[in-house]
Amino acid sequence: MTSPTLAGRHARRFKAPSVIPGFGVTFGYTLLYLGLVVLFPLATLVWRSSGLGLSGLYQIALEPRVAASLQTTFAVSFLAAGIDLFFGLIAAWTLTRYQFPGRRLLDAFVDLPFALPTAVAGISLAALYAPNGWFGAPLADLGVKIAFTRWGILVALVFIGLPFVVRTVQPIIAELETELEEASATLGASRLQTVVRVLLPPLVPALLTGFALAFARGVGEYGSVIFISGNIAYVSEIAPLLIIEKLEQYDYAGATGIATIMLAISFVALLVINLIQAWSRKRFGHV
Amino acid sequence: MLGPSGSGKTTLLRVIAGLNAPDRGRVYFDGQDATNLPVQDRRVGFVFQNYALFKHRTVGDNIAYGLNVRPRHSRPSREQIRARVAELLKFVQLESLGSRYPSQLSGGQRQRVALARALAIEPRVLLLDEPFGALDARVRKDLRRWLREVHKETGLTTIFVTHDQDEAMELADRVVVLNEGSIEQIGTPSEIYDQPVSPFVISFVGEAVALPVNVEAGRVTFGDRTLHIDTHGLRSGPARVFFRPADIAVATNGAGELEGRVESLRRTPAGVRATIAIDGYDQTLEIDSPLDQAAALGDRVPLSLANARIFTVSDTKTDYVDAGEGI
Numbered sequence: 001m002t003s004p005t006l007a008g009r010h011a012r013r014f015k016a017p018s019v020i021p022g023f024g025v026t027f028g029y030t031l032l033y034l035g036l037v038v039l040f041p042l043a044t045l046v047w048r049s050s051g052l053g054l055s056g057l058y059q060i061a062l063e064p065r066v067a068a069s070l071q072t073t074f075a076v077s078f079l080a081a082g083i084d085l086f087f088g089l090i091a092a093w094t095l096t097r098y099q100f101p102g103r104r105l106l107d108a109f110v111d112l113p114f115a116l117p118t119a120v121a122g123i124s125l126a127a128l129y130a131p132n133g134w135f136g137a138p139l140a141d142l143g144v145k146i147a148f149t150r151w152g153i154l155v156a157l158v159f160i161g162l163p164f165v166v167r168t169v170q171p172i173i174a175e176l177e178t179e180l181e182e183a184s185a186t187l188g189a190s191r192l193q194t195v196v197r198v199l200l201p202p203l204v205p206a207l208l209t210g211f212a213l214a215f216a217r218g219v220g221e222y223g224s225v226i227f228i229s230g231n232i233a234y235v236s237e238i239a240p241l242l243i244i245e246k247l248e249q250y251d252y253a254g255a256t257g258i259a260t261i262m263l264a265i266s267f268v269a270l271l272v273i274n275l276i277q278a279w280s281r282k283r284f285g286h287v
Numbered sequence: 288m289l290g291p292s293g294s295g296k297t298t299l300l301r302v303i304a305g306l307n308a309p310d311r312g313r314v315y316f317d318g319q320d321a322t323n324l325p326v327q328d329r330r331v332g333f334v335f336q337n338y339a340l341f342k343h344r345t346v347g348d349n350i351a352y353g354l355n356v357r358p359r360h361s362r363p364s365r366e367q368i369r370a371r372v373a374e375l376l377k378f379v380q381l382e383s384l385g386s387r388y389p390s391q392l393s394g395g396q397r398q399r400v401a402l403a404r405a406l407a408i409e410p411r412v413l414l415l416d417e418p419f420g421a422l423d424a425r426v427r428k429d430l431r432r433w434l435r436e437v438h439k440e441t442g443l444t445t446i447f448v449t450h451d452q453d454e455a456m457e458l459a460d461r462v463v464v465l466n467e468g469s470i471e472q473i474g475t476p477s478e479i480y481d482q483p484v485s486p487f488v489i490s491f492v493g494e495a496v497a498l499p500v501n502v503e504a505g506r507v508t509f510g511d512r513t514l515h516i517d518t519h520g521l522r523s524g525p526a527r528v529f530f531r532p533a534d535i536a537v538a539t540n541g542a543g544e545l546e547g548r549v550e551s552l553r554r555t556p557a558g559v560r561a562t563i564a565i566d567g568y569d570q571t572l573e574i575d576s577p578l579d580q581a582a583a584l585g586d587r588v589p590l591s592l593a594n595a596r597i598f599t600v601s602d603t604k605t606d607y608v609d610a611g612e613g614i
Contacts, residue, residue: 177339179335179339180341182326182333182335183340186304186305186306186327186332186333186405187353187407187408188327188356189327197352198341
C-alpha cells in the first residue's frame with residue numbers, strides 16, 4: 001500500500017480519530033438494537049397492514065368509530081401535554097430554584113407516575129373522580145362530570161405525562177444562573193419581562209422535548225385510561241383500546257391498520273416537534 | 288472595596304444595588320434615601336463577576352436590553368436604541384461584534400459587553416463585582432487601564448469590588464478595606480498604605496512584618512532589646528509592632544535596634560538581596576543592599592527600623608488598638 005492511497009483513505013474516514021476506541025463495536029450495537037427492538041417490530045406492523053393498501057387504511061381511518069377514537073386520542077394527548085408543559089415548568093422551577101423542607105421528598109414524588117403500574121393509577125383516579133368519589137362527588141354537585149368522559153382521559157394523561165416535562169426541564173433550570181435574573185432586574189426589567197425575555201427562551205428546547213415526550217406517552221397510554229374513561233364509543237374511546245378490541249375479534253388487519261395510522265400520525269407529530277425544536281435551539285440555544 | 292473573600296464586599300455591593308436587603312442601616316443615592324427603592328428603579332449599572340450575559344441574545348441585543356424593557360412611553364425609538372447600541376459598542380471597542388453571540392467572544396470581550404449593557408441605562412452609579420476575577424493577568428492589566436479611561440470619560444461614580452490590592456490601589460480614588468463583615472478603614476490609597484489604622488489593614492495591604500513586643504511604662508521591648516518607638520501613651524502589656532519589609536535596613540552606623548543573621552544571598556541587578564533571620568522572630572526577611580555594603584553569608588548584622596506602627600493586643604487577643612505611628 002502506498003502512502004497516497006493511505007492519505008486518501010484517511011480523508012474519507014467515516015469518523016474522526018478519537019482517543020476512545022470502539023466506534024465500530026458501539027455503532028454496530030446501536031444499529032443492531034435499534035433494528036431489533038424498534039425498527040423490526042414496526043416494520044412487521046407495516047408489513048402486516050400492507051395487505052390493506054393505502055385505500056384500505058383510508059377506509060379504516062374513515063370508519064366513524066375509528067376516526068372518533070383517533071381524534072380523542074390525539075386531541076386529548078395534545079391538550080394533556082400542554083397542561084403538563086405549564087404545570088411541569090412551574091413544578092420544575094419550584095423544585096430547582098427554591099430550598100424548602102421536604103423538597104427532596106416532593107422531588108421523588110414527581111417520578112411516581114413513571115413507577116406506578118398504569119392500571120393502578122387508572123383505578124385510583126377512577127375511584128377519586130367517579131360520581132361517588134372524593135373529587136367526583138363535589139364536582140358532580142357542581143354539575144361537572146370527569147370520570148367516564150373525555151375529561152377523565154385528560155386527567156389520566158396529565159397524571160402520566162407530568163414527570164416527562166419536569167425531568168427534562170429541571171437540569172436546564174439548574175444551569176440558569178440567578179445572576180441572569182438579577183442582571184435583568186438591575187437593567188430595569190419588570191418581573192414578567194425577566195421571565196419572558198430572559199428565563200423562558202433558554203428553556204424552550206427542553207420544554208419542547210418534555211412536551212413531545214408527554215404527548216407521545218399520552219398517545220400510547222392504555223392502562224390508566226381505560227379505567228377512568230368509561231370507553232364509550234364515539235365519546236371516550238381511545239384508539240389503543242379499539243386495537244385491542246379488534247384483536248379480540250381476530251380482526252388482525254383492522255388492528256394493524258389502526259396501529260399503522262397511529263404510527264404515521266405520531267411520527268409526523270414528533271417530526272414536526274423536533275423540527276420546531278431544532279429551530280428553537282438555533283434561535284435560543286446559544287450556550 | 289477591598290477585602291479577602293468572605294469579608295462582605297459583594298454583599299455590601301448587592302445591598303447598594305438593591306439585590307439584598309440590609310438588616311440595619313440605610314442606602315442613600317445623592318442624599319436620597321433609596322433603601323426601599325426596588326432594584327428596577329434604582330438605575331444602577333451592575334456588572335457581575337461571571338458577566339451574566341443573556342446567551343440567547345446577540346451582543347447588540349444584550350446592550351439594548353435595558354432600553355427595550357422600558358415602558359412604552361419612556362422607551363427610545365428603534366433608531367435611537369440602535370444608535371445608542373452602536374455608540375456603546377464603539378465605546379467598548381467592539382464595533383464589529385454586535386451581531387455575535389456571547390459564546391463567540393473571549394472573556395475580556397464579554398466583560399466589556401457586560402459593562403456596555405450596564406452603561407446603556409445611564410446609571411447613577413456603576414457597581415462592579417470583581418469584574419476581572421476570571422481573566423488572566425495580562426487581560427486584567429489592559430482592562431484596568433481601559434476602565435480608568437471609561438471612568439474619566441463617563442465621570443460615573445464607580446464602586447469596584449476586588450480582593451486584589453494592586454487593582455484597588457491603582458483604580459481607586461478612595462479605598463474601603465473590609466474584613467469579616469465590617470469596614471476597617473476608608474481612605475485614599477496613600478492613607479491606606481501610610482496610615483493603616485489596624486493590624487488587618489497593614490498586613491492585608493502590602494507585605495508587613497509583625498513583631499510580638501511588650502510595652503511597659505512607655506518602653507517597647509522585643510525580647511531583651513529595646514525598640515525606639517513612641518508609644519503615645521499606649522497601656523502596658525503585650526503588643527505588636529508592624530513594619531513594611533522596605534522599612535528595615537542594615538544599619539550602617541553599626542548599632543541597630545534588631546539583629547539578624549544572613550541566611551542566604553542572591554544577586555539582583557541593583558545589588559544584593561539578603562535573606563535575614565531576625566533573632567527572636569520565626570520568619571525571614573529579604574533586605575536589598577548595594578553591592579559595596581553587602582554582608583557575607585552567615586554574618587550577624589545590625590538592623591534599623593525606619594517606620595513602624597504599634598498595636599496593642601487586647602484581652603480578646605484578636606482586637607488591636609491603634610497606638611499611632613512609631614519612630
